[in-house]
Amino acid sequence: MTDDSRDHVVPGSEEELASADVRGYDFRGEFDFGELLETYATTGFQATQLAEGIEIAEKMRENDATVYLTFTSNIISSGLREVVAALVRKGYVDVIITTSGSLTEDVIKTEKPFKMGEWDADEAELRERGINRLGNIYVPSDRYVWLEEYLYDFFDDFFADEKIRTPTAFARELGETLGDEDSVLKQAADNDVPVYCPALTDAEVGNFLYYYRQGYDSDVGIEILDDYDSLIEDGLLSDETGLIAVGGGVPKHHAIMTNLFRGGADHAIYISTGMEGDGSLSGAPPNEAVSWGKIKDEEKTNYTLIEAEATLVFPLLVAAAFN
Amino acid sequence: MTDDSRDHVVPGSEEELASADVRGYDFRGEFDFGELLETYATTGFQATQLAEGIEIAEKMRENDATVYLTFTSNIISSGLREVVAALVRKGYVDVIITTSGSLTEDVIKTEKPFKMGEWDADEAELRERGINRLGNIYVPSDRYVWLEEYLYDFFDDFFADEKIRTPTAFARELGETLGDEDSVLKQAADNDVPVYCPALTDAEVGNFLYYYRQGYDSDVGIEILDDYDSLIEDGLLSDETGLIAVGGGVPKHHAIMTNLFRGGADHAIYISTGMEGDGSLSGAPPNEAVSWGKIKDEEKTNYTLIEAEATLVFPLLVAAAFN
């Protein structure tokens, strides 16, 4: 019995594996940030995924791929706003896809900062004080009072000549009004980077457009097919495309779905906290998109998923691959 | 030292707690499903959350609240489609908010089923066989060939009189063409339940509208502000509202944001796999919405979060509260 069991317990193996040794950073000697991130490749688990992401991002740069950066609104709520703006300013981004909260919050931050807060706050008390909570970030309501005025002025100009406009036009013309160099919308406008946002109503923009239509001009409208055509053509006209999806949702899907038209994205990096087992688009790893033809399948790794909350890893990716 | 330590280790307590004893189902005697779910209230952890959700859903029914059902597209990919259709058919739903994949997939399923598949498939091989994977669900590509034809015919009618239409009109008129009693769109159309879907382009609908505009009529468009006004007014005109958010994303936010206009939803049940610590809208628990005034804060529990993958718990919620 024991002999049999030993074959199970210690089966042995002949083969020498050619892959790298697992080995972490050596904290002897002077600390070197670049070397630290290089050792992530052989640290295993998600550190290795981050190192893969950095390599893929470098490949996108080398090959001058059309880079799609997609992100959820809370990325702009957080300090990643400045990081995204830097990427756009430096010319590394060609297409942005996001949701509506990104737009309103980027505008507010040009004039009034968001404030650090607490996860476990007394919500009813916050409501009374007029403080809105986003995780551990607070947004006092006076920000929205200010925004309302700002947007009404903008709406007057935006709808002056045409009553039916698109989300990309909205983002571009709004960006042009802004003076803050750390604004994503301003940098996008200045660098001719389109900002796609099909569900434009789903944030304060929608709320204030509701009041605007009631109070000023009930004929204004937002049409979304034109933008979708443009986004498809952005892909069709590119020799090579690369996606950086920070979070999931509509922005991520918009990017992969329109890359389908050109036979799939050439490179893809997902940063996500989504759960694969819920069958959601947000949780779907890049290989699921291969079956749909939304990402290409290459010999060498051309896509990866970093399972992490973005504020922890996105600055590292940018520092390593785009600096 | 020891004496001191004992005060730390066994501090004692005087008070009798008034809350229920923790106690699970008693498997003696004949099994009773209703009793099982009742013991969930005192089972702890997420079972208790589900029991709370059932109680809140019953309250919504009793009080005849305007019920908003929001869900992500993968809900329709799964067998929850039939469950949602049943809820609508029985008159328990007043407002639906969803994403675009729900619409295309509901239509396909009226004619051609989705098939059970495997999580760990060879993606490149699936691509060659023309099989699209959604978690452990397969969608053969002939479904989309069929859908394309179906939609082109529909587009002709839909845009015949007006070139610029809304997502709710799209969903309603499309639903009217369907013959399957298990279709969510058909049941919604038959029961006058509006289906909101602001990011209508973000699925095959968008793809086929792109081709349609290229090949047939470049002037057609989808306008999204009208719908947002209606959704706000659905809330303003309600005496009492209740939200059931299955998954997160745009649908969930659309519901709570428009309830803000009326001072918050009166009841809310979230079913979600989202992570609170990523600061996302999808991961935000109901109490975060209280600080924004999107959900009301009552003495008695009027909202809850069930941390679970929806296919496991939504049928139980429906069986217990809506049957």
Added chain:
Amino acid sequence: MTDDSRDHVVPGSEEELASADVRGYDFRGEFDFGELLETYATTGFQATQLAEGIEIAEKMRENDATVYLTFTSNIISSGLREVVAALVRKGYVDVIITTSGSLTEDVIKTEKPFKMGEWDADEAELRERGINRLGNIYVPSDRYVWLEEYLYDFFDDFFADEKIRTPTAFARELGETLGDEDSVLKQAADNDVPVYCPALTDAEVGNFLYYYRQGYDSDVGIEILDDYDSLIEDGLLSDETGLIAVGGGVPKHHAIMTNLFRGGADHAIYISTGMEGDGSLSGAPPNEAVSWGKIKDEEKTNYTLIEAEATLVFPLLVAAAFN
């Protein structure tokens, strides 16, 4: 361009898939719990995983496999304690592996219930009131005062003849002192089911043994190699083994590691909230154990993972497969 793109977007597919149609429960007619769970097989995502788990559990029963039930301590904190006790009482369990908190909490509950509580409590206030919090469950500290007395009496007997004892002897002899039919330890003792618990010190048992050694008898000890031998032999002597791992940690690993000696477990059901991407044992899906030879790889599905919080699904599994 467009023609090319259409091949990408609507590639078509020839093949008819033989697998089942995705289809959820039909809420027409009288509600039937058994049928509901059967439709879980074709509902997709985790519902399908639960249905697979039920099928595998039924196979274990049919084949009269040696059933290992492993669980973390919080399972006993919750109302699943009564469910586990029922399984043991009905003779469906052959080996239990758990952690130390399970033992202390099972004993306490024979005399004094745990109480329902709140997730978001004021911790410092709870500390002052002497109330310990376990998620949404409260354990007043008087429970531990009572337990201390109970255990000191028990220790006197337990160490009377031998100073060095094993965790399984501890669990068995402790179980024999208990009168509550809903006690897992009592049922295990009555039904000759060994309860393995290598890290016996890691809960109040350890704390009170510390005081006991200080105050009464410094020579008593707990030896853990004997138990490990027995556990290995439980596996070696079985024709067929089946694992039900509720949660991860030491209990889960103890089960799969000792099944390695016999060439792997024949069946395995994991219920877990663990994350695969962190490389942890708790998050590792069953297929990882196949590479180690800890679970056998069969033609037909003999293992599955249900990604869910256990209180939601374990009672359903028991109701369907063991009732």
Added chain:
Amino acid sequence: MTDDSRDHVVPGSEEELASADVRGYDFRGEFDFGELLETYATTGFQATQLAEGIEIAEKMRENDATVYLTFTSNIISSGLREVVAALVRKGYVDVIITTSGSLTEDVIKTEKPFKMGEWDADEAELRERGINRLGNIYVPSDRYVWLEEYLYDFFDDFFADEKIRTPTAFARELGETLGDEDSVLKQAADNDVPVYCPALTDAEVGNFLYYYRQGYDSDVGIEILDDYDSLIEDGLLSDETGLIAVGGGVPKHHAIMTNLFRGGADHAIYISTGMEGDGSLSGAPPNEAVSWGKIKDEEKTNYTLIEAEATLVFPLLVAAAFN
């Protein structure tokens, strides 16, 4: 109606918040790693949690607290092994608590590296090739053949004078035999840092002790109460304690439970992927431990939770606070 609604939608707020502005790293100018991590404090979400963790770790150092480092076995499987060894070598760690896999894997790595592998491997094929998979890390089985010999030799010495030994003695004496400066066990032995490991059987150590008892000496044993006493006294004798819990399970609980004797740990940093909502010890945030008296509650933040996979953040924490 509208006026009313505007009060809901834009309630306004008077108060100026005193907390920091949310603001991310400024990628203008030369990149500076230290400054990057400082901006994490105002980046929000988990970045802020990491910054808090760094601050707490610095406080531990300043105050010369007794530092408990607890980690799960997969930390040693990964490249974090070298990082842990560095921390111990530099004298920053006073107590280690871990699980059994850490010990065997640390020993193997002194002679034979683990190799980088793939998450999605063909498990049955790996089994045939004798390759064990740990996430994206491969461990060829010849490592265990080598380890078996190494341990048998060690067992002869270890049990030569006394038959019943403790896990801490095991770890210390084993560490003394090792020559690799990157070994955690060697560094711990050299620096008089005790390594607690109550469930010593739960890895290959257990397997080989089983064979050893069968083939060589059936009387040897491992006793665990002595160690628990020592661990409690480590805490009682400390003026101030600080915990760094990398992952959960028995190691984390052992640390907080024994700190209870001294009235709670003074500082605590958790790095975890656990889920709070499952009521598990592993998922429990530090504030839950406050109700139990296992962590002290101070005016200023003395504990935090970083929700992240450890390979991503632990090297950053070490680089910032211990370098």
